[in-house]
Amino acid sequence: MSDEKNLIEGRTGMWEVILGLEVHAQVISEAKLFSGASTKFGADPNTQVSLVDAAFPGMLPVINKYCVEQAVRTGLGLKAEINLKSVFDRKNYFYADLPAGYQISQYSQPIVGKGTIVLDMAGGVKRHIGITRLHLEQDAGKSLHDQHPTKSYIDLNRSGVALMEIVSEPDLRSSEEAAAYLKKLRSILRYLGTCDGNMEEGSMRCDVNVSVRKVGDPLGTRCEIKNVNSIRYVQQAIEHEARRQIEILEEGGSIRQETRLYDPSKGETRSMRSKEQAHDYRYFPDPDLLPLVLDPNWVSEIKATLPELPDEKRARFISQYGLSDYDAGVLSGEKEIAEYYETVAKGRDPKLVANWVSSELFGQLNKVGKWITDSPVSADALGGLIDLIADNTISGRIAKDVFAAMFETGKPAKQIVEEKGLRQVTDTGAIDAAIDEIMAKNADKVAEYRGGKDKLLGFFVGQVMKATGGKANPALLNERLKAKLAG
Amino acid sequence: MSSELNNLTIAGALEGLAKKDFSAVELAQAHLRAMEKHRDLNAYIVETPEKALSMAKASDERRAKREKLGALDGISLAIKDLFCTDGVQTTAGSHILEGFKPPYESTVTANLWKAGAVMLGKVNMDEFAMGSSNLTSYFGGVGNPWRRRGDNKRLVPGGSSGGSASAVSARMALGATATDTGGSIRQPAAFTGTVGIKPTYGRCSRWGIVAFASSLDQAGPMARSVKDCAIMLGAMAGHDPKDSTSVDLPVSDYTKALTGDVRGLRVGIPKEYRLDGMSPEIEKLWHEGAEWLKKAGAEIKEVSLPHTKYALPTYYIIAPAEASSNLARYDGVRFGLRVPGESLDDMYEKTRAEGFGKEVRRRIMIGTYVLSAGYYDAYYLKAQRLRSLIARDFDIAFKDVDVILTPSTPSAAFAEGENTDDPIQMYLNDVFTVTANLVGLPGISVPGGLDSQGLPLGLQLIGRAFDEEALFRVGGVLESSANFTAKPAGY
Structure with a gap:
């Protein structure tokens, strides 16, 4: 695994970077995961919000079967195990763009289990990257902090939209591999038609887990870089974060487990919250939803339609x-x-x-x-x-x-x-005439050629071609020219 | 004549309406007068007289035009303030929802209106249905129309459906909707001499009912007879695609279950429900209930529900856990109360501190605690395991018996101020009722008689899942055997 060229050289030796990616891929579907509201991108704020999405009292979620189908299709495309029984849990935290105060997600029993993505690296090298799991969850709304000097605006259009969180094993070893992984994953999702992979519109977002270690050492403490929104930034963020960690360790320090943000304008990651400040999400099974049980025949039907x-x-x-x-x-x-x-x-x-x-x-x-x-x-x-x-x-x-x-x-x-008038000249007479003309103009070069300077053939070809406006059939031209030069 | 219309049962009123003895408007007016007269009971948070009269008028017109009538056409009902009602304030008894007028109607109430029922108003309740006395309501406690003999102390109607119980008992409604998460229908029914049934979990849609504990909450009716409850439940129940936990099973005509025939039926007496220090009066009534059924031809058998003693602690972990999450949406951002703050967190804290009462805050804290990292396994997970064991107890018992008979409550109604110092003492009110919620089974409370102080006591029947018919059938026999004709003085 510790491919020499992937190692980073520090002051004290060579370091290996260990990477795991969590990708949030927005499911292509007309309606949201638990409500009938539309998912279209770019609508006016708060125009695609049902009472369920806004978490009004007494509102209940009802699973959108098509979103489940899309998750199963994606799981099959990742050659992953499909869990015929999965459970939706509530992930509890307070934020103004999370209307219910919890996000419905899947915690201990996701819909899709282990799978694999094969990366084709330079030089024909194939790397098999493990997929840990894929689960379905709702997106939160969007907070707009730049619309008013003292107030924040909330747009709930995105609230409740279905996401697939696809988690990789810590199998990636370089920013190039991370980029290749994202491109391959995006390609598979697009082939399947389950996510458009558009990182600019936020329909695919990436959290990167980065740690470093000396070759052969046990895994180091990792930092998670949240919400990186382009493949280029993912690569940059990894480079910067790995360097930052190596520097700390080489100075004799230790890495704090924390969540960080990547600032592309400054080209650095900075701390967002430490492990101590991390939320306690108080996951528990959502009592409003029954466990999701899939009919194996239905899964087979989906499999049969995979592209x-x-x-x-x-x-x-x-x-x-x-x-x-x-x-x-x-x-x-x-x-x-x-x-x-x-x-x-x-x-x-x-x-x-x-x-x-x-x-x-x-x-x-x-x-x-x-x-x-x-x-x-x-x-x-x-x-x-x-x-x-x-x-x-x-x-x-x-x-x-x-x-x-x-x-x-x-x-x-x-x-x-x-x-x-670019039609090729295949008329031998016309080509011969052109050759004769060029040979007559360049009698000295003809003599040199005949004296053994074979390289001049290219010169003659170029000249005749030019004379015919490039239209002479190259094979015919070659053949006639050689014959005439041979005398 | 019309001043007594509010004394009728639903069945009696339907008959009178059919015979054109009186109109739905007159029926509604009789109730509106009673509501005005007994405002001291504080049963209603919002009265909707205009709505009541226009709905009653519409019913009378349907009748006059010989249009197809619903099962409750013209019947005046009170609606627990936990049910969202389109354009009518819905508070769940909480300051945090004061002034909230939902732009939608709960499925259960929509079903009632479709059946022709008339809404009198929204009735009081313990805040977010958390309580057994109705004293946790932001809008004040509710009086029980019953008094101890020779004592004028105001008694509680039980809770959380205290307003429903008081309104029905004091003849301020022919029936009321209620909800039951741990006993909130059956305990107030027992305290007020009324009948209340908590149907099987999934029988009534929870859509549009303000959630307390989603895996336990279930709507049901309260009325003054078993038959009235049967009529009401028939209209309230049914599959709702908007509630994933509602069950797609046919709803039968429950009134047909009231055959009076319980011959050969096996009635279980769970030995673990015989608590230490149980009041002899309760024990006597329980025994009497079994005797009545035996006399009617039923077979009485002792059954064992060995995990009963864990039911209350299990309930007080699961219900607060779910509540702590369900109540997170009351954050001051989109509806209801908002107390401004320096920051988002400050606004949350101020809004929720002011908006929620003490009992609700207590339960949110318990619930948050039991779901926290490091405590989840010890509390929530263990409680879920116990829940399965309690369910297995019932599965085994129901192999031998068809219904289980227990007291509804460990005591009769208590006075305001009694029982309130120690929350655990208050929680004990639910000791006989919570099990049915934990395992989703239907339970009914039927008045069995009066205690030595002249207060009503209730008997509870627990049945198999979706076998509400058995409860109505056996409940009907208990009702006629008990011949409970007592009325609260002055109502």
């Missing part, structure tokens, strides 16, 4: 399309990319398509900061371009220019080729 998940897809891309492990990983990592790739690859050269998607398309998308679903070049349009290469209408080199034009204008490949 192909990233790991399986990657394996299939390798076996079915002959892709490299790396390309297969890139193209299966996100559901939308995989769908795009497979649409283009259908009936075409899969490797060629893989290259086009992962280099040209991704390159252009990155340049303009767009996600594949907003790509100006659709899968069918890219397919049309690749067809033009396959039938020799254009060369691969010209195709790149055509693609750039497609990306910019949204026009189909064929139209651009026609409008710009």
